[in-house]
Amino acid sequence: MHVVATAGHVDHGKSTLVRALTGMEPDRWAEERRRGMTIDLGFAWTELPSGETVAFVDVPGHERFVPNMLAGVGPVPAAMIVVAADDGWMPQSAEHLAALDALGVRHGLIVVTRSDLADPGPAIAQARAEVAATSLGEVAAVAVSGATGEGLPDLVAALDRLVAALPEPDLDAPVRLWADRAFTIRGSGTVVTGTLGAGRIRVGDELTLSDGRAVRVRGLQSLGRAIDEVVAVARVAVNLRGVEPTDAGRGTALLTPGEFGAADLIDVRVTGDDAHDLPRTGTLHIGAASVPVRVRPLGPDTVRLRLDRPLPLRAGDRALLRDPGLRRLMGGVTVLDVAPPALARRGAAAARATELATMDGRPDERDEVRRRLLVRRADLRRMGVPAAMTPVTGDWLADPAHWSSLGEALITAVTAYSKRHPLEPGMPVEELRRALDLPDRALVEALVSPPLAYRNGRIARPGAGDLPAPVAQAVALIRADLAENPFAAPEAARLAEVGLGPRQIAAAVRTGALLRLGDAVVLAPDAVEAAARALATIPQPFTLSDARKALNTTRRVAVPLLELLDKRGHTRRLPDDRRVLDQAASQNPV
Missing domain, CATH: 2.40.30.10 (Translation factors)
Incomplete structure (x- = not known):
């Protein structure tokens, strides 16, 4: 199907011409027929000799009804500009042409009506001069008489040539059907009509309204018959499930979900x-x-x-x-x-x-990415920008120069953080995201490249988080103390004496230089394995007191150490609070 809008001054015979071509009544309302002018949009169609079908959107010509005219002209690709031979070019002729020009309509046809009442030559000449200065350029002109039928065969032939020159629609494009009417049919519910300019709609499709509300296509009708699928370009009536006519009136759009932003x-x-x-x-x-x-x-x-x-x-x-x-x-x-x-x-x-x-x-993808620096590919698509660039991560596209500068900024930020926090194993990813003003932490991770490395939610240079010399020396002193008695955890005073505060201890634990059992309770990193070996030498099962004696330590150390042995599977706690080593548990079931 091909869709053509009529345009022209009030009472220049647009509706009469459509009626003569199609045998259908485009003026839908009794008020329109009484007054002899089109107030709202009218629709009619016919089959051309070539076998192609052309549907006419008959738009109002009266100045008061120009918004309705714009609703009819907007979605269609071609126009039939109607001028009366006995009236000539008129104000609404000019306004309709200006609208067509502003919308960039490039396909059209001039039809001079009432050729039986006046010489059509002057009207044709003036109309051609006016139209030639617009986006339509040079177009064919035909003189007709709706009353006598003279010139109608020439008009039908000209319409066949016009529709043959129209560009092929994009059938794979997302749907955006602007509703120009909405009404209720008893037993069917809400129906909206419009011109489908691209894409296709099938019965059962889920679409969204302009406000994001989901609706389902219950039925389709085109050219007066029910169909299962409609493809562009076409006049179509869509029966919707789950919406009232007041929620889908003129100006509402039916959309392919996720393909348009608001x-x-x-x-x-x-x-x-x-x-x-x-x-x-x-x-x-x-x-x-x-x-x-x-x-x-x-x-x-x-x-x-x-x-x-x-x-x-x-x-x-x-x-x-x-x-x-x-x-x-x-x-x-x-x-x-x-x-x-x-x-x-x-x-x-x-x-x-x-x-x-x-x-x-x-729209050009690279230009848009350059302007936006960082943008999701799906967002570009919703803006109408075709996207083919390779994302830097996930769905994110990045301007190459900006991405390179972000990489440099990342190194600078991590280096500065390491100087400020020498005991930390790197800069947290979330803190880096805020420092670089990035919308997604995945972008931070994607920026990481040698010499930086990502581990455990932090970004660092190799060697970052190694113990500074004073802390390493303090840890060596504590390790020397523990060499004499591996389970005699140093007291807080001793830790403070060598310079190990909470932050230094935390750093030593992160690097594996010390094992922490609790607040200010630290042992050598191999203390768990050493304790298991010591406990293997005593009778099984054993009590807390037995373990404390075997390890030559205090309750302060023995309790959390045994709990850690339980957690790591070295020991098993029995219902009477005694324990057995894991290998002994299998030999002495309870």
Whole structure:
């Protein structure tokens, strides 16, 4: 299917023309038929001689209903510009054309109606001149009469040529279907209609609304018949499960889960005659959505827009900025950035304007990574930026120059930390993450390379955490004391005398130079094995008193030492509080 929007001044015969082409009534409401003008969007379709199907979005022509017109024009790739031969080019003709130009529509056709009432030549010439100066460029023109049918075969042939020239849609793209109508059907529930510009939808698919709420596709209809799958480009009605019509009205989008972010602050380029003289507020029209915005000028043609509610936008999106008070189109909008940086520092706005001047709305992965320094690949995808770079870790992409500077900063930070904390075995990863202002500790670990090493949650140089000479000398003195009696743990006074405080003891324990049994109770690192050998020489099972005598130590040492022997499996504690060595336990079961 191919979708074409009508455009043109009120009462120039758009609906009559669609009716003549399709045999269908595009004016859905009795009020529209009574007044002879299209107030809301109308839809009709027909099959062309080539076998292709073309669906028309018949949009309003009256100035009061321009927002409805924008909802119809926004999602479609081609337009049929209708001008009456007896009326000529009119204000709404110009506004509709300006909207098409601002949205970058490149495929179109001029149709001059009422050729039976006036010479169509002047209207064709003027319309061609107006259209040629826009994004549509030179387009074909056909004169017809809806009343007599004259010229309709030529129009059908021109439509066949028009749809044949339309670009192929991306069927693998994520779905973003802007709802232009929402209503309830008894027995079916909520139905939304829209133009599917890319991707595909299947019955049973789970989609999300703009607000992130999950919905499921209960049914699909296109061209008046139920189908199991619809592919772009197509007019489609989607029957949803789990949502009310009030929650999925015009401007809501149905989205592929996880493929779009919600943007309420965007940087854009504005084009048009009034782009240099923008008011502080306006309305942004994109797809079928209309959202009030606050405007902050940045550069000659770039502005920052703050949206009253977030929309699922991507870099490169085309939109319109309109002044609803003055009822005029302010300009076309190209979205440059849907996740722009804050402008808190002095000079930030000017620097940002300079940066935006280099952006054209065609997102480039390397440029985006360079600007953001660090960014998740999934976040880039949600911004509309294709991602092919190799992550530095997990899903993280990094600007190469920034990544290199982070590596240097890591070495500097670890070196400085080692000097400040000579007894520590390295700098904790979480402290490094904060020092380098990184969003994920996995990035810290990914930065580690020789001569640095990662172990036990810390980053250090080889040899970091080795005991400083004064501490090593103090440990040697205590080891000499223990050589005479391995289980006579030195008292606190002796430890203080040689210069071993809590931090020094902790460092000695980390390096394996001492074994700590409890606060200020330290032994040589081989004390556990030595105790097991000593206890093997006494009768089994044995009591705490027996062990204390065998080890020639005090209760202060014997109690925690036996508990450590139990923990390491050297001994087994019996119900009567006696113990046996593990090898003896198997020979003397209780």
